[in-house]
Amino acid sequence: MEERWILFGLHEMEGIGRKSISKLMSGSQSLTELFDYEEADWIAAGLRKDQAARLVKDFNTGWIEYRREQVYNRGIEVITYLDSNYPILMKETVQPPWIMYARGDSQLLHSPAIAMVGTRMPTVYGRKVGEKLASQLCQAGLTIVSGLARGIDRVCHETVVREGGKTIAVFGTGMDYIYPPENTSLAEQIAETGLLLSEYPLGTRARQGLFPERNRIIAGITLGTLVVEADIRSGSLITADAALEAGRDVFAVPGPITSPKSRGAHNLIRQGAKLVTCAADLLEEYRLDLPNTEQLPYNRGRSAEMQGHAEQGLFTKVQLSVDEQRIIVLLEQEEQSFDQLIEQLGWDFGHLHSVLLSLIIKKQISQLPGTKYARV
Structure with a gap:
């Protein structure tokens, strides 16, 4: 076996x-x-x-x-830590799950993604902002990841489904128990065009401790976490902490200073999270090759660099470091395994892994079965 x-x-x-x-x-x-x-x-x-x-x-x-x-x-795919298609971003974290259960399009685990999280009892302002940003980011080509919870999570998932974008819902239960139950229909819609994901075996019911634990997966499979609206004790701040622990970006939406539901987000901004008022504030942090950015209204007023993006990319030119260029030169000749690259470059494991991850995120190379890499 x-x-x-x-x-x-x-x-x-x-x-x-x-x-x-x-x-x-x-x-x-x-x-x-x-x-x-x-x-x-x-x-x-x-x-x-x-x-x-x-x-x-x-x-x-x-x-x-x-x-x-x-x-x-049940139509569920098993992804193990030993598999070549295990998401490389998740493997970079402190506690990657040994097993993940996936239902839907598991290739989304290898797409550029942003986590969107927030309070389970949002204000009208929070709902409006969540819908606006989820719409803009999915239209730009990002996969939106959240936890299928009440409130902001549901708002973001529903918006992406409605817009025809891609979304991943990460469970805090087994795949056979949707929590909260009122999101069952939404989960089925997500499974058709997006992805349902869990690390828990079938039969695992909702219980205290599982949902904070699953937040590390929401943060782990994404480039960064955007906190839309959160009070000072919101569970979404656990996701933000997990993002920081994994070395990922944290973004936060400012809210009314009179609203308790904005205190958590404001505290994150004071601690250094990037303030986000539109998708461009987040997108400018990444040099990603994303589709569908030309027609978006938030492009108006952006920098000349971002305005002049190439026909097939978000930016005029993808900036590569010297080390990234060295790998590109090798892969232009032929596919290479991880071990072959280690031998030719003489780098340590961690550094090579980091540079390869950067190139995958920039969509300059792709990972093939058997830990091989090829030029896109």
């Missing part, structure tokens, strides 16, 4: 969490050897006695195939 399915099986096993899997991943030479483990072996690997007993009893290829069939029967 492939190691990706063994990892999936561990993740599906009740009582085996992320930390336990981390111990097993770091301690075994090959995941296939886990099928031969006795209770003492599981305990020696760092698991508790009750976990070891459960694994000895149930963990086998037949049980994994059964769980795999349950997922596939």
